[in-house]
Amino acid sequence: MAALRAGLLGIGMMGRHHARLLRDIDGMELVAVADPGGDPHRVATGLALVDDVHALIKQRIDVAVVAVPTRFHAEAAMALAEAGVHTLVEKPIADDSISGRQVSETFREKGLVGAVGHVERFNPALQQLRQRLEAGEAGAVYQIATRRQSTFPGRIGDVGVAKDLGTHDVDLTAWVSRSTYQSVSAQTAFKSGRSFEDMIAITGRLANGTVTNHLINWLSPMKERTTVVTGERGTFIADTATADLTFHANGTAALEWESVSTFRGVSEGDVTRFAFPKKEPLRSELEAFRDAVQGKPSELSTMDEAVHTLQVVEASLRSAADGGALVVIEAVGA
Known part of the structure; x- marks a missing residue:
């Protein structure tokens, strides 16, 4: 060919x-x-x-x-x-x-x-994460939280941090979870003297019930690219800057410390850092x-999926302009 x-x-x-x-x-x-x-x-x-x-x-x-x-x-x-x-x-x-x-x-x-x-979507850590979630290694997924923070990129002049960086987190969350967004609420900040936002915090819920949270800014002196998925069996942490994936399992050992054992929640279990090939995304x-x-x-x-991602970001910006009001996302294909 x-x-x-x-x-x-x-x-x-x-x-x-x-x-x-x-x-x-x-x-x-x-x-x-x-x-x-x-x-x-x-x-x-x-x-x-x-x-x-x-x-x-x-x-x-x-x-x-x-x-x-x-x-x-x-x-x-x-x-x-x-x-x-x-x-x-x-x-x-x-x-x-x-x-x-x-x-x-x-x-x-x-x-x-x-x-x-x-x-x-092609980051090795997120591809591994998606495969392991589909295999049920975390059980039911409760929450997906991302943090994407860094200094301001001088090359960006026509959009704010939500459309430039936030679209990454919205898309990867929908892709990893195999679900669209149902609703969002957000807050923004304007600290760089530009007409576009340089910080946004988005809280949302996916159509499958998963709670989401995204912290995104151009105001941090360090670079952070982290996705945390919490489920019934433990928590995955994906560092997409280094393409590392770690799993913190819920504990199964009995607790002998009385004041801790009365707490009705999960306990610390084994921690596993996975090894896998890391190809350039x-x-x-x-x-x-x-x-x-x-x-x-x-x-x-797909372009349809990308439109949904942009709708979620736009809904987040409308929410922030309205004091953080809840905004329901338009159904895909509507």
Whole structure:
């Protein structure tokens, strides 16, 4: 089978990573790069370098990766869909869920593969976590809590922390739990002098009853990427920055300390840190995109799923603007 001719739109920080991997993945050949700012980092050496998505389409590409700022996602994706190009759009799918839904519907109507780069699905720790949850190792899941905190990224100027980082946590939570969101309540803070929020705390409930909590900010001097899943048999902790997964089992040994043994709750049991292969998530995502175009199953975020993720984030921002009021999420497909 001939390699898929790939085009890349945008060679900022994420685009440069996509370019590195697209040059190396079997079954895809990066043939052209588009960026109105040129190629100051020499990403496109040896490739066609053009100005925009329309010029990129003229390079006879089969597939494309869109890695431009969020406000340009929908316009670029629609142009690629009209040209019959299978497309992976970096998250979020669009600047708002209405535009995102239009993009999703267009790709579906044209029979094209449309995916969104929620790359945490391909983090080895979260893939292991999902497999172990499905195997019942935690029993019934009660709560999923995430923390995603770091310094402010100078490259982000068109969205706040909720759409940039919060979409990761919303998507991975829905994916790990195999459930959509039912409702959310949130609070935000604006501490950096920008018009967009730089901190958000979201509490929610999934359609399957699981309680969720997400703490996300650009105000921390350290970087934290943690997912904690608490179930009836114990707690999984996934560190997606290092791709480590640990399980803290509920204790089974009898407690002899009288004041502790009267507490009607769980006790500490064995702690297990799992060993497993750790492949670069972005490489796995791009390989999954290739496979999807070739008609194979994958765990890629579909555009419909990405629209739901954006709806959850938008509902959280509406809640925060209304003093933390509970907001019910629109049903998927409604």
